[in-house]
Amino acid sequence: MPSSTPLHMLLRVLHFVPVRLGLLYVLLSYLYLSGFFFRGQMALGPLPALAASLLTCATMLGAYAAIVYFIERRTPTELSPRGGGRQFFFGALLGFSLYATCVLILVALGYCTIAATGKWEVLVPGIALAIGTGVFEELWFRGAIFRITEEWLGSWIAIVVSSLVFGFTHLSTEGATVMDVTFISIEAGLLLAAAYMLTRRLWLSIGFHAAWNFTQGSVFSGAVSGNQAPTGLIQTTMHGPELITGGSFGMEASVVALVLLTTTAVVMLVMAIRRGEIRPPRWKRQA
Numbered sequence: 708m709p710s711s712t713p714l715h716m717l718l719r720v721l722h723f724v725p726v727r728l729g730l731l732y733v734l735l736s737y738l739y740l741s742g743f744f745f746r747g748q749m750a751l752g753p754l755p756a757l758a759a760s761l762l763t764c765a766t767m768l769g770a771y772a773a774i775v776y777f778i779e780r781r782t783p784t785e786l787s788p789r790g791g792g793r794q795f796f797f798g799a800l801l802g803f804s805l806y807a808t809c810v811l812i813l814v815a816l817g818y819c820t821i822a823a824t825g826k827w828e829v830l831v832p833g834i835a836l837a838i839g840t841g842v843f844e845e846l847w848f849r850g851a852i853f854r855i856t857e858e859w860l861g862s863w864i865a866i867v868v869s870s871l872v873f874g875f876t877h878l879s880t881e882g883a884t885v886m887d888v889t890f891i892s893i894e895a896g897l898l899l900a901a902a903y904m905l906t907r908r909l910w911l912s913i914g915f916h917a918a919w920n921f922t923q924g925s926v927f928s929g930a931v932s933g934n935q936a937p938t939g940l941i942q943t944t945m946h947g948p949e950l951i952t953g954g955s956f957g958m959e960a961s962v963v964a965l966v967l968l969t970t971t972a973v974v975m976l977v978m979a980i981r982r983g984e985i986r987p988p989r990w991k992r993q994a
Contacts, residue, residue: 728855739839753835756832798902833924862904928941
């Protein structure tokens with residue numbers, strides 16, 4: 708095909724980094740919000756809502772893969788199913804364990820009390836929301852922003868850029884402070900980027916992200932990144948300084964989560980470095 712054909716020129720324009728990012732953001736956001744509002748407006752029961760959420764996730768994954776394949780002209784290896792289930796499960800287990808550990812630490816320090824609510828019915832719709840959000844945000848922040856920034860500027864700058872964008876996006880939440888979003892930028896931004904670098908897949912970060920949100924809201928009734936705290940399976944009541952408990956923003960703004968998640972992130976990052984997963988900027992690779 709001659710390089711001057713209209714189709715070739717269109718693909719070159721679509722491959723331009725800002726255009727690619729804009730296309731991914733618009734398409735993924737549209738699909739995610741469509742699924743979210745559909746579940747709300749149709750007043751679906753727990754299981755139909757979960758099925759609708761999984762369908763939305765499959766559509767988002769398919770749309771992302773299509774853009775990568777047809778515009779970037781490569782196989783979307785970051786969505787490779789090989790080992791994906793195992794990575795997703797490990798990420799989910801890690802997300803649940805780390806949040807539960809944060810709660811136990813606060814209970815031991817006397818800053819948190821817990822009581823069972825017996826509301827098992829909140830778990831299924833909680834899974835639907837957590838999985839949908841986890842898939843959308845990881846496709847966008849790690850699959851798009853981190854990966855494409857890394858292509859041009861290398862791994863270290865990509866970590867900083869994706870973490871800051873991820874964290875400061877939460878500043879739009881009512882009541883969020885600069886300290887709140889700085890904490891989430893450091894702990895979650897670094898951990899999720901390290902999870903992607905370690906595996907070069909998105910399944911580990913998706914599993915962690917979804918499980919952390921699910922455990923925080925549906926299991927322990929905590930505020931998720933500044934959103935109103937739901938009534939989950941277990942009611943947690945925080946006492947004491949917001950720096951310790953996270954206050955109304957949630958556990959992400961707690962120094963306990965900051966230390967625990969950042970330590971985990973550093974361990975994963977060191978593992979990624981030892982595997983040779985740190986990539987230099989584009990100009991160094993070309994040289």
